[in-house]
Amino acid sequence: MNHDPFKWGRPNDATYGAYNHHIAQATPYAYEEQHASSTSTTTSSFPKMNTQNPIITGTSVISLKFKDGVILAADNLGSYGSLARFTNIERLIRVGKETIVGISGDISDLQQIERILEELETTQEVYDNFDGGDDLKAPHVHEYLSRVMYNRRSNMNPLWNAIVVGGFDKDGKTPFLKYVDLLGVTYGSSTIATGFGAHLAVPLLRQLIPEDKDYVNITEEQARECILNAMTVLFYRDARSLDKFSLVTVKNDGEFKFEKELRCEGQRWKFAKDIRGYGSAQQ
Amino acid sequence: MNSTVASEYSSEVHSTPIEHRFNPYSDNGGTVLGIAGEDFAVLAGDTRQVVGYSINSRYEPKIFNVGDDIVMTANGFAADGAALIDKFKNQLKWYKFDHNGKKLSIKSAARYIQHLLYGKRFFPYYVSTLIAGLDEEGKGAVYSYDPVGSYEKEQCRAGGAAASLIMPFLDNQVNFKNQYVPGTDGKEKRPLRYLSLDEVLQLVKDAFSSATERHIQVGDGLEIFIVTKEGVRVEYYPLKRD
Amino acid sequence: MPGLSFDNYQRNHFLTTRGYGQPTATSTGTTIVGCKFKGGVVIAADTRATAGPIVADKNCEKLHRLAPKIWCAGAGTAADTEMVTQLIASNLELHSLHQNSQPRVITALTMLKQHLFKYQGHLGAYLIVAGVDPTGAHLLSVQAHGSTDIGQYQSLGSGSLAAMAVLESHWVPDMSKEDAMKLCADAIESGIWNDLGSGSNVDLCVMEVGKDAELYRNHLTPNVRSEKARSYKFARGTTAVLRESIRDILDVEETVITFGSASVDAMEVDA
Numbered sequence: 026m027n028h029d030p031f032k033w034g035r036p037n038d039a040t041y042g043a044y045n046h047h048i049a050q051a052t053p054y055a056y057e058e059q060h061a062s063s064t065s066t067t068t069s070s071f072p073k074m075n076t077q078n079p080i081i082t083g084t085s086v087i088s089l090k091f092k093d094g095v096i097l098a099a100d101n102l103g104s105y106g107s108l109a110r111f112t113n114i115e116r117l118i119r120v121g122k123e124t125i126v127g128i129s130g131d132i133s134d135l136q137q138i139e140r141i142l143e144e145l146e147t148t149q150e151v152y153d154n155f156d157g158g159d160d161l162k163a164p165h166v167h168e169y170l171s172r173v174m175y176n177r178r179s180n181m182n183p184l185w186n187a188i189v190v191g192g193f194d195k196d197g198k199t200p201f202l203k204y205v206d207l208l209g210v211t212y213g214s215s216t217i218a219t220g221f222g223a224h225l226a227v228p229l230l231r232q233l234i235p236e237d238k239d240y241v242n243i244t245e246e247q248a249r250e251c252i253l254n255a256m257t258v259l260f261y262r263d264a265r266s267l268d269k270f271s272l273v274t275v276k277n278d279g280e281f282k283f284e285k286e287l288r289c290e291g292q293r294w295k296f297a298k299d300i301r302g303y304g305s306a307q308q
Numbered sequence: 309m310n311s312t313v314a315s316e317y318s319s320e321v322h323s324t325p326i327e328h329r330f331n332p333y334s335d336n337g338g339t340v341l342g343i344a345g346e347d348f349a350v351l352a353g354d355t356r357q358v359v360g361y362s363i364n365s366r367y368e369p370k371i372f373n374v375g376d377d378i379v380m381t382a383n384g385f386a387a388d389g390a391a392l393i394d395k396f397k398n399q400l401k402w403y404k405f406d407h408n409g410k411k412l413s414i415k416s417a418a419r420y421i422q423h424l425l426y427g428k429r430f431f432p433y434y435v436s437t438l439i440a441g442l443d444e445e446g447k448g449a450v451y452s453y454d455p456v457g458s459y460e461k462e463q464c465r466a467g468g469a470a471a472s473l474i475m476p477f478l479d480n481q482v483n484f485k486n487q488y489v490p491g492t493d494g495k496e497k498r499p500l501r502y503l504s505l506d507e508v509l510q511l512v513k514d515a516f517s518s519a520t521e522r523h524i525q526v527g528d529g530l531e532i533f534i535v536t537k538e539g540v541r542v543e544y545y546p547l548k549r550d
Numbered sequence: 551m552p553g554l555s556f557d558n559y560q561r562n563h564f565l566t567t568r569g570y571g572q573p574t575a576t577s578t579g580t581t582i583v584g585c586k587f588k589g590g591v592v593i594a595a596d597t598r599a600t601a602g603p604i605v606a607d608k609n610c611e612k613l614h615r616l617a618p619k620i621w622c623a624g625a626g627t628a629a630d631t632e633m634v635t636q637l638i639a640s641n642l643e644l645h646s647l648h649q650n651s652q653p654r655v656i657t658a659l660t661m662l663k664q665h666l667f668k669y670q671g672h673l674g675a676y677l678i679v680a681g682v683d684p685t686g687a688h689l690l691s692v693q694a695h696g697s698t699d700i701g702q703y704q705s706l707g708s709g710s711l712a713a714m715a716v717l718e719s720h721w722v723p724d725m726s727k728e729d730a731m732k733l734c735a736d737a738i739e740s741g742i743w744n745d746l747g748s749g750s751n752v753d754l755c756v757m758e759v760g761k762d763a764e765l766y767r768n769h770l771t772p773n774v775r776s777e778k779a780r781s782y783k784f785a786r787g788t789t790a791v792l793r794e795s796i797r798d799i800l801d802v803e804e805t806v807i808t809f810g811s812a813s814v815d816a817m818e819v820d821a
Contacts, residue, residue: 337603358746361745361747363746481782487784488787488789490787490788492787492790494790494792495790498788507780509779511780514779514780521775522605523603523604524603524605548773548775550598550748550749550772550773
């Protein structure tokens with residue numbers, strides 16, 4: 026009898042032969058790697074893998090509605106795991122006249138989405154707006170992106186991103202702000218942030234706009250100040266963030282302001298000099 | 309694996325390898341409830357959408373008037389819910405194109421939704437689906453589904469996160485379960501009767517305010533769709549936001 | 551036997567593979583914070599206790615007393631925060647009696663971290679420790695594995711990010727007591743509204759140098775339940791009584807004892 030507790034109750038290899046792990050792809054990756062020498066199976070027989078994990082990543086996108094438009098912000102960092110690899114990544118993409126798309130998550134998938142959006146803009150221009158039809162507006166862009174994201178997840182080949190779409194409703198006046206992620210989950214709100222920002226920035230944004238409909242009382246200055254502060258807090262507390270960021274303001278009077286290379290101003294680090302040890306030091 | 313000293317742990321097999329695989333589902337919380345009356349039906353749901361311990365949105369409607377005086381909701385994984393409702397709305401549109409604008413009965417709608425759900429039997433829509441409307445006799449009707457399309461016509465049904473909190477309350481207050489006529493020593497059950505719309509709305513509000521108290525994924529707002537022979541009407545009430 | 555024993559490691563691992571793993575203890579989603587001010591320190595907590603997605607207690611107490619002027623706020627496994635706090639409170643009192651001096655925050659912290667380190671994180675207690683002692687006001691935090699942290703403001707629990715966002719935005723050096731109380735309450739409220747693991751009310755404790763500690767139980771109550779639309783009073787008899795049986799489980803005997811009339815009527819009283 027085999028006294029190894031992990032072999033109790035298992036068919037005896039001497040009697041039945043080694044278990045064929047190919048049955049129903051019963052072989053998890055880790056098992057094969059551990060037993061690569063003892064079994065004849067190889068990882069090359071593993072089924073095709075569509076699924077991936079993010080490699081170069083961008084952190085939060087944060088956004089807010091105000092009475093005559095929307096504001097989005099995202100920093101310029103491209104992380105490679107815990108390495109701050111690229112510091113000039115632009116994650117806010119303009120689509121058409123008045124729509125802005127903010128993307129967090131995998132940067133290669135971001136660039137794929139950039140191409141998809143470019144194609145959307147071109148086909149729209151050629152087929153729908155050639156003789157002055159409807160403009161491409163934020164709800165259209167969001168709807169399109171959410172279908173792309175949901176279809177990719179349904180094919181188990183997701184685009185590893187969380188996306189915020191900002192702009193205006195079909196009336197061209199009412200601010201529009203909606204979210205979609207790698208699962209195809211969508212929602213709208215007056216305050217939206219992705220990734221770490223959902224935990225750190227949203228509470229601050231909701232202090233300014235407690236109820237969704239209250240954005241109509243918020244001025245551009247108030248919204249901007251709130252976003253700037255949230256970016257600073259994110260830089261303090263999100264280890265994958267940068268204090269250099271882009272900020273886009275879109276207003277329903279036609280103004281589209283794209284600011285690049287902004288810095289988190291007024292950072293407070295003075296407290297640090299007074300800290301001794303971690304609690305047990307008796308000064 | 310081969311350590312220089314024969315270790316007791318060398319033969320140890322980690323039975324649960326950490327699997328980093330894409331999970332195509334998430335739980336977006338929320339709860340829904342439908343009640344059928346004599347000449348009306350209501351479908352109610354909270355307006356909070358969550359993921360993990362975070363609130364995505366305090367107002368993200370999940371009940372829709374899909375046309376032909378049918379209201380529908382699919383609660384659970386939000387992306388699947390939206391996809392299912394979109395698909396049904398789209399098919400209803402084609403049905404009307406193909407059949408000269410004929411009205412789809414709720415009975416037929418119910419059977420069709422079963423096929424939409426079962427069509428994804430091995431990659432299911434992760435939702436509990438409810439539809440409400442009036443049947444061919446003008447009586448209130450509520451149909452409820454499991455994720456792969458098993459369905460039933462019912463007097464009332466709660467679905468989603470707090471279904472297990474609300475359903476027993478409904479059994480007791482709508483179908484008078486565990487209630488007996490006083491003085492009959494449990495021999496005679498309290499007779500069933502149709503509830504008025506006012507009574508039903510009170511029950512719905514109390515069900516949701518109570519679920520909000522005890523379930524963390526329920527709250528923010530309550531949206532109630534009411535179907536009568538006059539059509540579909542919507543009411544909104546705030547819920548607690550903590 | 552010195553050191554840690556791993557005698558049962560392999561057995562436990564085997565049992566886990568067979569589906570007899572350790573039961574998972576109920577862990578409380580929580581927001582707790584602390585903040586120093588000029589001449590003291592304040593800590594605060596929400597009052598929601600959860601078991602999975604269900605609210606187990608709508609008004610629980612997460613502020614624990616370690617010594618009269620040393621308090622701590624607990625997040626993590628409810629039972630662990632409670633028991634570890636009671637144990638250290640007892641030892642702190644014995645230590646203070648033995649030394650014949652006021653207990654110190656540093657002592658409490660050291661006892662806590664050494665106890666928690668011994669259990670290698672298996673005691674899921676995450677604490678913010680604060681208090682005043684002869685050396686001044688102190689604010690510290692301890693994690694389940696025994697590591698500690700010091701700072702002018704701290705936050706812990708599932709709502710710690712929501713709370714920390716507020717602390718980072720509004721904290722300034724040398725605040726007044728009132729401002730620190732407001733800041734802590736605002737930070738907890740941020741957790742209450744934005745974190746599903748936190749909710750209900752705000753508890754607060756202020757410790758000021760040279761003064762008694764003040765506990766403000768339910769300092770804010772922003773989540774009072776609205777009135778129900780219906781009354782759910784059942785008519786008497788709605789629930790069937792299927793069987794009734796009353797049994798005497800003891801015999802009651804009454805015996806009247808009569809005393810002499812004089813001693814009963816007039817009891818002697820000193821003039």
